[in-house]
Amino acid sequence: GESVGLHLPTLSVQEGDNSIINCAYSNSASDYFIWYKQESGKGPQFIIDIRSNMDKRQGQRVTVLLNKTVKHLSLQIAATQPGDSAVYFCAETPQGGKLIFGQGTELSVKP
Amino acid sequence: DSGVTQTPKHLITATGQRVTLRCSPRSGDLSVYWYQQSLDQGLQFLIQYYNGEERAKGNILERFSAQQFPDLHSELNLSSLELGDSALYFCASSVAEGKLFFGSGTQLSVL
Numbered sequence: 496g497e498s499v500g501l502h503l504p505t506l507s508v509q510e511g512d513n514s515i516i517n518c519a520y521s522n523s524a525s526d527y528f529i530w531y532k533q534e535s536g537k538g539p540q541f542i543i544d545i546r547s548n549m550d551k552r553q554g555q556r557v558t559v560l561l562n563k564t565v566k567h568l569s570l571q572i573a574a575t576q577p578g579d580s581a582v583y584f585c586a587e588t589p590q591g592g593k594l595i596f597g598q599g600t601e602l603s604v605k606p
Numbered sequence: 607d608s609g610v611t612q613t614p615k616h617l618i619t620a621t622g623q624r625v626t627l628r629c630s631p632r633s634g635d636l637s638v639y640w641y642q643q644s645l646d647q648g649l650q651f652l653i654q655y656y657n658g659e660e661r662a663k664g665n666i667l668e669r670f671s672a673q674q675f676p677d678l679h680s681e682l683n684l685s686s687l688e689l690g691d692s693a694l695y696f697c698a699s700s701v702a703e704g705k706l707f708f709g710s711g712t713q714l715s716v717l
Contacts, residue, residue: 527704529704529705529706531708536710537710537711538608538610538696538698538708538709538710538711539649539696539698539706539708540608540708541705541706541707544704544705584648584649588704593639593651593654593662593664594639594651594704594706595651596641596648596649596651597648598648599648
């Protein structure tokens with residue numbers, strides 16, 4: 496069945512280090528992927544997206560990498576800051592279908 | 607601020623009761639989505655409306671229903687509430703399929 500999963504449920508990094516959050520997806524027909532950030536008490540916030548015709552996309556301090564061969568998605572956060580502490584969700588859209596969310600990874604940034 | 611407004615922020619009610627959650631989408635967005643977030647289930651898609659019509663259904667119980675009004679705001683009705691319905695309910699909107707913008711959610715507690 497369709498599923499989007501995260502390799503690590505929790506990730507702890509030192510402030511200033513780079514963070515890498517990984518995600519595996521199972522639907523090879525998915526053509527659109529999004530990373531969301533959810534802080535405590537708030538709704539998911541869009542971070543960055545990528546379409547299946549790309550393998551890398553950069554934003555401000557964030558980079559998303561897509562490896563369609565192994566159906567893997569990653570979010571890289573450069574120079575991680577305390578404000579980056581949150582739960583990060585990857586989500587996929589199988590060809591115009593509804594957005595399917597993974598379980599989430601909690602990122603904790605140590606000062 | 608995502609531009610999506612949800613009310614109320616918190617709702618406490620008893621088993622067997624009925625509640626209505628309200629959502630105003632971002633200006634110009636025609637699609638409204640409802641998601642349920644609980645600790646053990648993650649973000650689960652419930653239902654989508656597009657310009658007043660139901661577009662897609664997810665894991666929505668028969669006790670739950672939704673509608674989208676001509677002014678594009680949406681309501682999610684939850685009836686015969688059970689303890690297990692306690693969760694965060696999010697509304698999201700989008701111009702079209704793909705990137706969703708989420709509200710801050712309604713925390714429902716069924717006692």
